[in-house]
Amino acid sequence: MTEQERQLGRRNFIKAVATLPAAGALLWKAASLRPVTAGIIGPGGQGRVLMENCNPNFIKLVAVCDIFPPNLLRGLDIAKRNHDPNAEGHSDYRKLLERKDIEAVLIAAPLWMHSQMAVDALQAGKHVFCEKTMAYTVDDCKKMIQAARSARKNLQIGHQRAYNPLYHQAHELIKNGTIGEIYHVRALWHRNGDWRRKIEDPKFDPRPWGYDSIEQLVNWRLYNKYSHGLMSELCSHQIHAINWFAGNVPQSVVGTGGVYRYKDGREVFDHLYAIFQYPNNLTVTYSSIQSNAYDHYYEEFMGTKGTIILGGETEALLFMEGDRGKASELEVKADKGGPVMEASESRGRDAAGNSVSGTGSGLSAVSAYRLELEGFARTIRNGEPNLCDGEEGLKAATAILKADEAVKQTKILEISQNLYNV
Numbered sequence: 001m002t003e004q005e006r007q008l009g010r011r012n013f014i015k016a017v018a019t020l021p022a023a024g025a026l027l028w029k030a031a032s033l034r035p036v037t038a039g040i041i042g043p044g045g046q047g048r049v050l051m052e053n054c055n056p057n058f059i060k061l062v063a064v065c066d067i068f069p070p071n072l073l074r075g076l077d078i079a080k081r082n083h084d085p086n087a088e089g090h091s092d093y094r095k096l097l098e099r100k101d102i103e104a105v106l107i108a109a110p111l112w113m114h115s116q117m118a119v120d121a122l123q124a125g126k127h128v129f130c131e132k133t134m135a136y137t138v139d140d141c142k143k144m145i146q147a148a149r150s151a152r153k154n155l156q157i158g159h160q161r162a163y164n165p166l167y168h169q170a171h172e173l174i175k176n177g178t179i180g181e182i183y184h185v186r187a188l189w190h191r192n193g194d195w196r197r198k199i200e201d202p203k204f205d206p207r208p209w210g211y212d213s214i215e216q217l218v219n220w221r222l223y224n225k226y227s228h229g230l231m232s233e234l235c236s237h238q239i240h241a242i243n244w245f246a247g248n249v250p251q252s253v254v255g256t257g258g259v260y261r262y263k264d265g266r267e268v269f270d271h272l273y274a275i276f277q278y279p280n281n282l283t284v285t286y287s288s289i290q291s292n293a294y295d296h297y298y299e300e301f302m303g304t305k306g307t308i309i310l311g312g313e314t315e316a317l318l319f320m321e322g323d324r325g326k327a328s329e330l331e332v333k334a335d336k337g338g339p340v341m342e343a344s345e346s347r348g349r350d351a352a353g354n355s356v357s358g359t360g361s362g363l364s365a366v367s368a369y370r371l372e373l374e375g376f377a378r379t380i381r382n383g384e385p386n387l388c389d390g391e392e393g394l395k396a397a398t399a400i401l402k403a404d405e406a407v408k409q410t411k412i413l414e415i416s417q418n419l420y421n422v
């Protein structure tokens with residue numbers, strides 16, 4: 001896409017949003033509430049992103065649990081600095097759950113532990129914010145929902161697009177028919193790298209915690225015992241958003257893929273391709289590759305009247321059918337030294353990691369983490385709607401877990417409606 005096209009798309013989106021009755025009146029105004037006292041389990045990469053984006057006026061983190069001492073110390077440092085100078089550290093999450101003053105837990109441990117930790121926490125009377133993907137199996141997801149229902153506690157899943165204002169604006173535009181009927185969504189997440197983490201403390205023995213080796217603890221996302229690879233780590237976010245926008249869930253999926261590039265002992269595929277079939281003839285094509293980052297990541301909704309592209313969680317573009325011609329005219333004018341559209345807004349990073357101009361949303365890629373955690377506290381304190389509850393998490397998890405099977409078997413698989421129901 002040329003810079004002129006991008007600018008046109010960005011301006012179109014901003015103009016269209018300005019016509020929405022709800023524009024500027026989104027849910028997330030500053031408000032005060034009594035902070036929810038909480039602990040976090042798993043302050044690794046994402047856990048610490050959550051901690052740094054956790055507003056202590058909404059959630060006060062008083063305890064941290066991690067089995068890996070360097071991460072426990074890093075997490076404790078953030079908790080003491082931003083939340084509570086007396087924050088406590090634990091290596092066994094059940095100890096953290098024993099604390100009576102803790103009302104909620106944030107779970108950012110590897111996928112295979114989500115369900116057990118969440119169910120234990122809910123049964124201990126805590127509200128739970130659990131990172132995506134919701135759980136390792138559909139049954140595990142359902143156990144979490146049942147535990148939340150029995151305990152009458154809030155269960156939120158960390159698909160942060162649910163709290164991203166750009167996604168809400170795009171959703172409104174799609175609902176009001178701006179881009180017409182949608183038969184095709186294209187989504188992808190492309191990277192160029194091996195996805196490996198460096199092992200910082202090779203002597204640490206994680207076997208008491210169920211990890212076969214330090215390699216498997218640190219690089220858990222590369223092994224089937226703990227992870228569903230690119231499907232659970234990346235695709236689930238995008239399928240969550242597509243389910244939400246479609247107001248539906250896929251009925252079948254076909255896929256293929258393999259370990260094509262990194263034959264380094266990993267078990268999860270480094271390239272995968274899937275096609276999800278939704279009701280009403282909506283087809284979603286998906287790819288996630290680890291050999292080329294040019295396209296970065298986005299979801300592209302193609303309607304009979306126009307296209308909305310949501311890129312990198314920070315950029316929203318709208319093109320009406322025929323706009324490609326208009327953008328080319330602008331390019332010709334620019335080449336001849338004529339007027340071009342102004343580019344005043346700032347945006348995130350492009351595929352190559354270069355800083356580029358964008359939506360004017362004022363959003364950084366991490367803003368939605370702060371908003372989703374504030375939302376979690378609002379639901380607990382004020383009863384405000386949970387925008388990504390267990391039921392929503394289950395829908396995304398069911399679709400990607402079936403897609404993972406389809407990709408591994410290179411088969412078309414039906415997704416029974418029963419899987420989505422609890």
Ligand SMILES: NC(=O)c1ccc[n+]([C@@H]2O[C@H](COP(=O)([O-])OP(=O)(O)OC[C@H]3O[C@@H](n4cnc5c(N)ncnc54)[C@H](O)[C@@H]3O)[C@@H](O)[C@H]2O)c1
Nearest residue numbers: 042043044045046047066067068071108109111131132133
């Ligand atoms: N929402 C997002 O955008 C996003 C982004 C990245 C990761 N995630 C999710 O966050 C979760 C964690 O991913 P990550 O990248 O931070 O992984 P990570 O390996 O960096 O962190 C996981 C942490 O959990 C700890 N841990 C493992 N088993 C434990 C146990 N039994 N008890 C306590 N601590 C334990 C590890 O020592 C580590 O510190 C995953 O579910 C992942 O999908 C979400």
